[in-house]
Amino acid sequence: MRLESGIPSGPLKDKWDKHRFEMKLINPANKRKYSIIVVGTGLAGGAAAASFAELGYNVKAFTYNDSPRRAHSISAQGGINSAKNYQNDGDSIWRLFYDTIKGGDFRSREANVYRLAQVSTNIIDQCVAQGVPFARDYGGLLANRSFGGAQVARTFYARGQTGQQLLLGAYSALSRMIGAGKVEMHNRKEMMDIVLIDGVARGIVTRDLTNGKIESFEADAICLATGGYGNVFFLSTNAQACNVTAAFRAYKKGALFANPCYTQIHPTCIPVSGDHQSKLTLMSESLRNDGRIWVPMKKGDNRPPNQIPENERDYFLERKYPSFGNLSPRDISSRSAQEVCDEGRGVSVTGYGVYLDFEDAIGRLGKETIEERYGNLFEMYERITGDDPYSTPMQIYPASHYTMGGLWVDYNLMSTIPGLHVLGEANFSDHGANRLGASALMQGLADGYFVIPYTIANYLAQGKLDKAGTDHPEFKKAEQEVKEKINKFLSINGKRTPTSFHRELGQLVWDNVGMGRNEAGLRKMLEKIPAIREEFWDNLKVTGRSEDMNMVIEKAGRVADFLEFAEIMAWDALEREESCGAHFREEHQTEDGEALRDDEKFSHVAAWEYKGVGNKPLRHREELEFENVKLAVRSYK
Amino acid sequence: MKLTLHIWRQKDANDKGILETHIADDVSEDMSFLEMLDVLNEDLILQDKEPVTFDHDCREGICGTCSLTINGRPHGHEKATTTCQLHMRKFTDGEEIFIEPFRAKAFPVIKDLVVDRSPFERIMQAGGFISIHTGAAQDANALPISKINAELAMDAAACIGCGACVAACPNGAAMLFVSAKVSQFALLPQGQPERQKRALAMVNKMDAEGFGACTNHYECEASCPKEVSVRFIAKLNREFLGASLFEH
Missing domain, CATH: 3.90.700.10 (Succinate dehydrogenase/fumarate reductase flavoprotein, catalytic domain)
Structure with missing residues (x-):
């Protein structure tokens, strides 16, 4: 498989403008003929769902929480970066771009990061217009602080609750569109699988968490904005329900998973x-x-x-x-x-x-x-x-705390499955091997408000898909598999709870793919995981019924996916024989114990292709080309 | 420490519900209240009994998912604290604790301690926004806002939408929740064009959803984990009155 990033040609500064001009459009009167599914309604998903609906598309949005306002984006404290240069201290789009590339230890795409820095200024405008109460100076203008070691003050904040206020902004925009009947909002529904017809993403299967009902939904395109996989460690700063399931289901259906070993501690x-x-x-x-x-x-x-x-x-x-x-x-x-x-x-x-x-x-x-x-x-x-x-x-x-890795996407935020787009923390695109403080909120909103609304039109305009109907055999098959899996959970009747397996797995992942990684540890982990997985399917205890609100079933499903996912993290960490950003291979360090990058061999994205449970996935490479920045060694001495 | 827990169990909205007693031995004072319930639930699962269902997510006091009425008080007795941030060192060994769902007519029980707070969603959909579409914004600094108003708006915007105010109110009123959103936007220049329309739409929706009226008990403020002030209710009343008088 060749990974086509689809980065436009031309000078870095002009790529996004040129691309926006070259992309196909959909006539305003025709937009209502298209439907889009958005899974996850945090910063990225909420912003995307609202923006799609404003443009005229029919949107179906899903969250496992009881409201879009509960998404974990809400917990972000510090702030959001933007290259406004309101402080006159020398900031610019170029500087934010360079800091982000360098902070990511030169393991991200120049074009994506430059676009992120460009739209960062629109985000602040948008949020203020929505009524987000950012901190202000006495003159009534916006206040900034310097954050995460940046040498300019480019971080906008709302007390220690910036994530909350930005999410509530996106949530209010989304609420407006729900009220207008343009978004069909599904609260307390968890995506259980994704449905492909002729290799194209056409829908999802969900479980209603209040009554266990399994349902299918069809659309012309799908966006996953389902967050990161930090809870693979069991203990993390993530909310309790955060999980890898949606991304992992997509991976099992053919989407590549990029750089899973890049996790921020x-x-x-x-x-x-x-x-x-x-x-x-x-x-x-x-x-x-x-x-x-x-x-x-x-x-x-x-x-x-x-x-x-x-x-x-x-x-x-x-x-x-x-x-x-x-x-x-x-x-x-x-x-x-x-x-x-x-x-x-x-x-x-x-x-x-x-x-x-x-x-x-x-x-x-x-x-x-x-x-x-x-x-x-x-x-x-x-x-x-x-x-x-x-x-x-x-x-x-x-x-x-945060996971830089995620589903591989091209410049248009589309995964290797046609029609399946991935936004926010769930994709891998902008932070390289390490994310800077106050950049997660920026990326989530950039993807949701200012990138995907343009690029999805380009996909949809390639031709209207025939309606398949949720009675299509592919939907029925996926529903059946979901039901069988849940029945399996209930029938094992063993002696261990889903949480006890999660805790055991989390400790193993923390010890071996945590802050320091080495070959022996990673190999040991790869040996141990299949045994834990086997015991899970043999000795799991799930109480209650499937036709009911049942949080034990929910937990079991998420742990089952973590048990498979942890292996690709280990493979990725094992095969990336260098230290970069948050990935520290103990074998690759300088005499002073600093990270030692290997640009010659590893200046690429590793994207993994599913090859069956327990089998080693196939590693693909997307070479990273640096035309505008010179690769340098990070030094903080 | 050892605690006696009386926990509300209810199969679904139609079930009558009952208090069930459990003994929690070996509770560490470092546990959060929800971690204490986690430990109980792990035991229940192993005994082949259904664990207690409760809502929770971020466990750092900001998402507003957790609820619970603890010894008669929404989010328990600790001031300015959500249930997930309440720790067991605030209880004493041998204590009896009553754990119930948020009680309000507008929030029916879904199961055990989980209630349906979707009326809040519908109130937000009726008017809890500024109608600006993506891309239409002017430069953020083109609109100076006095620091005082920005800070006041932030005080109101701190609401986490948990619903404790409704559960604490003897009338089951949602005035604190609605007033927080109406005030946030009324204090900001961006909120002016729809100021009257918003106040009317949100209050009308609130009434239609079956919330009670405010009779100034201030229980809402006392139970609010984010200490949203009842002064915003006074502001909402002014906003609503003004909007009603000048409604076209």
Whole structure:
């Protein structure tokens, strides 16, 4: 299979304009003759569904939540980047493009990232017009902050709730179109499979989570905006229901999965407190502006932090990276924390935690200033841990947070299955091997508001498909398979819950495809997964009935897919024999322990093709061509 | 610690429902309230009993999915806290806890502790938006907005749509929810063209969905995990009155 990215020719700056002109259009009066299915209604899906409906298409949108407003986009705290240059500090589309390419460790497409930077300015305009209450200065104009180590202030924010406000903006646009009868909204319906007819994506099969009803829906094109797969680690900052199922169903039907080993581990999360733990909570990265990260010098030093004298503390980030110190990038900070914990110098009940200490900052700036800056975060920390960060250091540890990998898409956001488009975190397209802070919201909205509404017309205009009808044998077959799978879950009647399998798998993935990866670990993981999967299908316990609201069935379905998906993560990590961005292969590092890229062999996207359960998938390559930037080594020393 | 839990079980909307008692041994104070229920549910599954069904998702207090009435209070007794952020150290060993769904006429029970909050969706669809289509926006800084109004709008926009205000209200009113959205847009210049139409449409829809009227108990504000202020209800009343008087 040849992967055609479809990147337009011509100078980088003109590609998107030229492409927009060259793409086919659909006459306004004809748009109502086309229908589009959107699965997932977070930032990308919600924005796309609303925009399609405004253009005149008939839209059917689906979410497993009880409302589109619950999507996990809502949890994003920090902000959204945009190359507005309102601060006059030297930002530009080119700079945002370059920072994103470099931040992704030169493993993303130039053309996609440039387009992202271009439309970033439209996003802010759109959101403000929707009534999103961004932070403002006294003059009434929009405020910005610098975020995630950027040297310009290009991040727009709404207190610590930027994701919430942007999602509510998209949700209000979507609500308007639902009210107008242009979007048929299906809440509490989970996509169980995708249906292809003659190799083209034509519909989906869903399960109604309130009554178990299995239904089929047909359309002329499908968009998946179903988020990332961070919950493969069991513990992550993702919401409980986040899963890989929709993307994985598409993969099993022939869509390629790109770069699954690129997963971002966020350095500042609250550590695990016990076996009951269901998720990990992110503490905003902004805390690292004033907090100092340290562990005791000595192994197994159990003294309370305030009794450990200054000269027996190791401020390891300041020591190793004197110029960036506590503000070193996410991947570097996370890996360093793991290193000191692996040495036995970690804190917290499990030994996997490091201190984030505000004592110096409080001494320097006063408690009041710290309270002003971080009051709500300190409160949240105290609520969860019972400790007061004003008097004792916080404990933090890295956790799975975002996944850069996803379904492979071309420049038009279409997967290798004709008609199947993939948006937002669910695709692989813009962040390369590492995502910068405040760029996830930007990409989700760019895809949903300003890319897919144009590119989908180009697909639809290629010719109207004949109506197949949901009685078509392919729909019936898919429905039957879904029903059989659910009945299988209910009939095993074993001794382990879906959650116990998820936890076992998650630990294995965390240990081997977490912050550091090596060949021995990855091979061991590939040996172990089939055994867990076998036990799952042999010893699973699912209670209740299928014709009912049944959260055990929901969980079992998601875990079943994670159990297969984890293998392609391991294969991808194994075969990418270099370190880049968030992917750190221990065999490939410099003498100082820094990531060592291999541009000659690995300056490409790896996209995996399904070859049957348990079989090694087939690795395809899309070469990355850098015509405008020079590949450089990231250095934060 | 050891707790006695009285949990509402109800098969579906037509079932009468009953409180079922469970003993939770070995509850760690570091658990969140929902993690305590997770542990109970894992045990129930292994005993071949149906686990307790409840809504939840982000578990960081922002998505608004979790609900529960705990000892008679929506989201429990802790101020400004959603159920998912309520931790067991706020309870004492040996305590009895009553766990029920959000109770309101407009929110029928779907199963156990899960209720149907779709009336909120329909209120939003009736007018909870600014009619701007994608691509039509002017430059974001072309429209200065005073910091005070922007901050006030953000206070209102902080609503997570959980429905605790309705469950806490003796009348089952949705005034705090509706007032938050109406106020957010009424405070911003972008919201002006549809200001009157929006207030009327959302209030009329609210009434049609079977929510009660506001008689100033302020239970909504007390239970709101985001501390949305009842001052917005006063604002909604003004907006609604003004719109009714000048309705064309």
